[in-house]
Amino acid sequence: MKDNRYPPDWPQLSLEKKQSVSWVCERCGVQCLKPGKGKGLSKGERYRLRMAVHHCDYDPGNNAPENLKALCLPCHLHYHRRQRGNITPGQLTLRFC
Template structure:
């Protein structure tokens, strides 16, 4: 059973749109999909590592590279292997 809410797709889209489709850490721009490097994407990270907590202040848009860095630093709620499956 997923810990993510049923409306996670809509919530994550809102976070990405509010971030103007840019990574909050490195500034990578995903507005023009042609300009993003192959394999890179914009994801949404839960700061407190609780997927059920979708308060706006707990969510941040990160490119997959920066998102993976947070999870490698043990700042995430899923393993690196699970995260790589989302790429």
């Protein structure tokens, strides 16, 4: 389910950001895969080389260029694990028997 805090043009905005950095992670410098690339790589390798666009202030509604950072998925996860990011209530739950 798509988070409704993202604007309708988010797919285009995020694509433009990724293209603006030539698909290179702005944190670690790894060359990420462009869509449709990576055939012959393992699922784990393709995952590590996928790119996401991160909101520095953790607000998906703030799409100012200076608030967006293109990151490989491991770097993106690093930011969200440390800050707990933009997790919405109920998104992560533990169920006990």
